[in-house]
Amino acid sequence: MLLLHSLCKRFRPDAEPLFSGVSLAIKPGECVAIMGESGVGKSTLLNCIAGLETSDGGRIELEGQRIDMLDDDAWALVRRKRYGFVFQAFHILPHLNLADNVALPLWLLDIDTATARARAQKMLDAVGLGGRALDAPNKLSGGELQRVAIARALVHRPAVVLADEPTGNLDPDRAGEVLALLIDTVREVGAVGILVTHSRLAAAQTDRVLQLRRDGLHSFDVTGA
Numbered sequence: 001m002l003l004l005h006s007l008c009k010r011f012r013p014d015a016e017p018l019f020s021g022v023s024l025a026i027k028p029g030e031c032v033a034i035m036g037e038s039g040v041g042k043s044t045l046l047n048c049i050a051g052l053e054t055s056d057g058g059r060i061e062l063e064g065q066r067i068d069m070l071d072d073d074a075w076a077l078v079r080r081k082r083y084g085f086v087f088q089a090f091h092i093l094p095h096l097n098l099a100d101n102v103a104l105p106l107w108l109l110d111i112d113t114a115t116a117r118a119r120a121q122k123m124l125d126a127v128g129l130g131g132r133a134l135d136a137p138n139k140l141s142g143g144e145l146q147r148v149a150i151a152r153a154l155v156h157r158p159a160v161v162l163a164d165e166p167t168g169n170l171d172p173d174r175a176g177e178v179l180a181l182l183i184d185t186v187r188e189v190g191a192v193g194i195l196v197t198h199s200r201l202a203a204a205q206t207d208r209v210l211q212l213r214r215d216g217l218h219s220f221d222v223t224g225a
């Protein structure tokens with residue numbers, strides 16, 4: 001379970017908070033979409049949840065443990081072990097083949113090479129790219145690269161998957177497929193999924209849609225006008 005309780009963020013001590021009162025509980029296997037106007041602080045909120053920005057009030061708990069007070073080293077470890085990230089610009093390393101790109105999080109956790117290779121292959125199979133393990137990334141389409149990024153984000157079985165506009169670079173058909181894959185895989189590994197998106201279509205595929213406003217998160221009907 002990931003719990004946000006009354007999170008608040010301000011970039012200057014004398015300024016109005018960008019947001020405050022952000023509370024949310026997400027259970028394992030659940031994928032939540034966060035929408036909201038441009039500049040309202042969606043990416044900043046993801047950064048707070050990942051410990052890349054400090055929050056200025058409230059608390060964050062992961063599996064019953066408070067994590068918002070951790071120091072930089074402890075946060076880095078939590079990110080490496082417990083978090084997976086998917087971004088709009090896939091961030092696949094061009095000089096590594098697909099298998100090595102996917103195995104990267106496991107290497108960073110000192111998991112032995114044979115186990116890492118086997119798990120990377122399994123994840124590539126799961127995203128439909130099992131036969132392409134030795135290909136270089138420049139042979140892949142945008143949709144395929146994003147599937148590699150999903151495999152990499154989930155290969156170490158993270159507790160939390162954070163996705164910031166993960167399908168923003170894809171055409172609508174591809175975007176739908178890739179998102180369905182992301183949500184299914186999050187469910188399968190029992191992670192908590194948080195998807196930031198401007199796309200109602202994308203948001204509608206998740207379990208719950210929330211709108212970020214200055215005063216917190218509000219439930220949001222994406223099928224409405």
Ligand SMILES: Nc1ncnc2c1ncn2[C@@H]1O[C@H](COP(=O)(O)OP(=O)(O)OP(=O)(O)O)[C@@H](O)[C@H]1O
Binds near residue numbers: 036037038044
């Ligand atoms: N390090 C920073 N210092 C000061 N202001 C910042 C910093 N990072 C972001 N901001 C400001 O905080 C606000 C929220 O930015 P953020 O990127 O989180 O919004 P967003 O809702 O994700 O926007 P978009 O939908 O356009 O991506 C913006 O006004 C931005 O300029």
